[in-house]
Amino acid sequence: MNTNIHKIIRFSVAAVLIAALSLGGGILGSRITQNNTPTETVFQDSVQPASVTTLPSGDSDAVARAFQEKFRDIAATTLPEVVEVNVTSTVTQPAFSSPFDFFFGKPGGKPQEREYQQRGLGSGVIVAKKGDTVYVLTNNHVAGEADKIDVVLSDKRNFTAELVGADSMMDLALISFTAKEDIPVAVLGDSDSLAEGDWVFAVGNPLGFQSTITAGIVSATYRDAQPGSGMSGITSYIQTDAAINQGNSGGALVNLDGEVIGINTWIASQNGGNIGLGFAIPINDAKRAIMDFIDTGSVSYSWLGVQTGEPDTSLAADLGIEQKDGAFIYSVYSNSPAAKAGLRPGDVVTRIGDSEIADSNALVRNVASLPVGKSTDFTVLRDGNSVELSVKTEKREENSGSDVSALWPGINIAPLTDDIRNQLSLKKKDEGIVIAAIAPDSIAGGSGLQQGDLVISINSEKVENARDFYRGLNAPSDEIQFRILRSGRELTIGFTKPEL
Numbered sequence: 001m002n003t004n005i006h007k008i009i010r011f012s013v014a015a016v017l018i019a020a021l022s023l024g025g026g027i028l029g030s031r032i033t034q035n036n037t038p039t040e041t042v043f044q045d046s047v048q049p050a051s052v053t054t055l056p057s058g059d060s061d062a063v064a065r066a067f068q069e070k071f072r073d074i075a076a077t078t079l080p081e082v083v084e085v086n087v088t089s090t091v092t093q094p095a096f097s098s099p100f101d102f103f104f105g106k107p108g109g110k111p112q113e114r115e116y117q118q119r120g121l122g123s124g125v126i127v128a129k130k131g132d133t134v135y136v137l138t139n140n141h142v143a144g145e146a147d148k149i150d151v152v153l154s155d156k157r158n159f160t161a162e163l164v165g166a167d168s169m170m171d172l173a174l175i176s177f178t179a180k181e182d183i184p185v186a187v188l189g190d191s192d193s194l195a196e197g198d199w200v201f202a203v204g205n206p207l208g209f210q211s212t213i214t215a216g217i218v219s220a221t222y223r224d225a226q227p228g229s230g231m232s233g234i235t236s237y238i239q240t241d242a243a244i245n246q247g248n249s250g251g252a253l254v255n256l257d258g259e260v261i262g263i264n265t266w267i268a269s270q271n272g273g274n275i276g277l278g279f280a281i282p283i284n285d286a287k288r289a290i291m292d293f294i295d296t297g298s299v300s301y302s303w304l305g306v307q308t309g310e311p312d313t314s315l316a317a318d319l320g321i322e323q324k325d326g327a328f329i330y331s332v333y334s335n336s337p338a339a340k341a342g343l344r345p346g347d348v349v350t351r352i353g354d355s356e357i358a359d360s361n362a363l364v365r366n367v368a369s370l371p372v373g374k375s376t377d378f379t380v381l382r383d384g385n386s387v388e389l390s391v392k393t394e395k396r397e398e399n400s401g402s403d404v405s406a407l408w409p410g411i412n413i414a415p416l417t418d419d420i421r422n423q424l425s426l427k428k429k430d431e432g433i434v435i436a437a438i439a440p441d442s443i444a445g446g447s448g449l450q451q452g453d454l455v456i457s458i459n460s461e462k463v464e465n466a467r468d469f470y471r472g473l474n475a476p477s478d479e480i481q482f483r484i485l486r487s488g489r490e491l492t493i494g495f496t497k498p499e500l
Contacts, residue, residue: 077258081186087146123204123251138250165293174293189259191282202242204251216242237279244278253280302370302393305336308360318466326350327363339500341391346470351379410442432456447495457483
């Protein structure tokens with residue numbers, strides 16, 4: 001049974017199910033709210049939460065009514081703070097003059113293309129008001145590509161909105177409209193304070209049913225995007241069983257204090273409907289994006305310039321890191337911030353600033369949230385020793401990391417196990433490290449090295465394990481020579497080592 005990842009914007013043309021694209025960092029322990037001065041957007045420290053209804057003991061009816069009153073209070077507070085977002089987008093599709101063209105094609109060329117207007121519906125959260133300008137946070141896949149945006153408040157007031165900024169990486173967008181009258185502004189809570197089992201409420205417009213609120217719990221916190229899901233790894237997600245459906249995209253996930261602690265973004269489902277697997281971007285990850293959108297119209301992320309991942313059990317054991325947390329560095333881009341700072345292939349990043357790095361997902365999220373152009377202390381484990389480095393990140397551009405020819409070495413390795421030995425028809429006396437994968441256009445990939453090669457020495461130094469491999473790879477040298485075993489023959493392949 002396949003579980004699919006679905007955006008939760010509702011299209012009026014048809015029920016279209018598309019894989020969603022969704023970084024983190026922000027102003028921890030703060031909230032965005034409206035001051036008594038209506039001309040300013042005010043960011044103030046968190047205050048004590050509103051008083052929680054005390055649940056009497058020994059009287060089940062009174063307990064139930066206390067819950068009911070609390071839920072009513074939350075609904076009354078949050079429903080006016082969440083809006084319906086109606087969008088119109090232009091899409092281009094092939095136009096066929098007859099059914100025969102569709103099935104058999106049209107002689108002499110490609111089919112003509114026509115532009116169509118596609119309408120969609122999502123949700124948004126009113127996060128700030130500055131003068132007469134009201135700001136609404138929603139998903140990029142709701143409003144990021146829209147030609148026309150209309151906002152409908154819970155009291156049916158309708159406003160024409162415009163796009164302030166959009167970010168496909170975290171799947172967030174900020175839109176704005178003008179209103180002289182009072183507009184309720186949501187209070188943004190602290191998503192880091194959430195725990196599994198906490199009550200939460202999803203507020204939005206599922207399937208066009210305006211101003212809907214559903215209840216559930218936090219099923220998991222800091223949920224990473226699954227590999228191949230199409231979801232961004234630069235933010236984690238809050239998982240909830242509160243009912244979320246198409247049209248909820250961009251709506252609020254709120255806590256018992258009526259504070260927004262997440263932006264509902266996607267669901268996992270076999271059929272596109274709710275099965276209790278909803279996911280929201282933590283509001284702490286969105287806070288910096290809101291400020292960046294208002295200040296500059298875009299969100300800036302830091303770029304490090306490495307390829308990272310989780311080594312399998314055999315490689316981790318060969319490196320002596322099987323019992324250690326951290327993000328393993330497979331390759332480094334030459335002339336990148338990582339290379340300039342001294343990060344090397346085979347390093348394990350264990351800390352960035354004050355944050356411990358548990359795995360590669362944590363590395364991606366923490367790097368992205370670093371202030372661009374500022375130096376940050378990194379702690380790495382290298383050949384069994386702890387090393388401190390100062391890393392000055394750069395702004396992540398659209399093409400950052402796209403130049404595979406700058407990737408060093410562009411090789412993934414594997415220890416020589418009995419299974420691999422049999423697959424490669426190696427003898428018992430053969431020892432070394434196997435090239436498990438190689439990027440064809442990388443520095444090493446262009447040298448003639450191939451997947452399945454057994455590396456037996458680097459610059460005449462014997463390679464018996466993964467530590468030997470990275471020690472030889474990172475040794476000071478202008479040139480590097482691999483002595484390999486391929487199909488029973490020993491070969492020497494040399495190439496110029498890049499300046500990192």
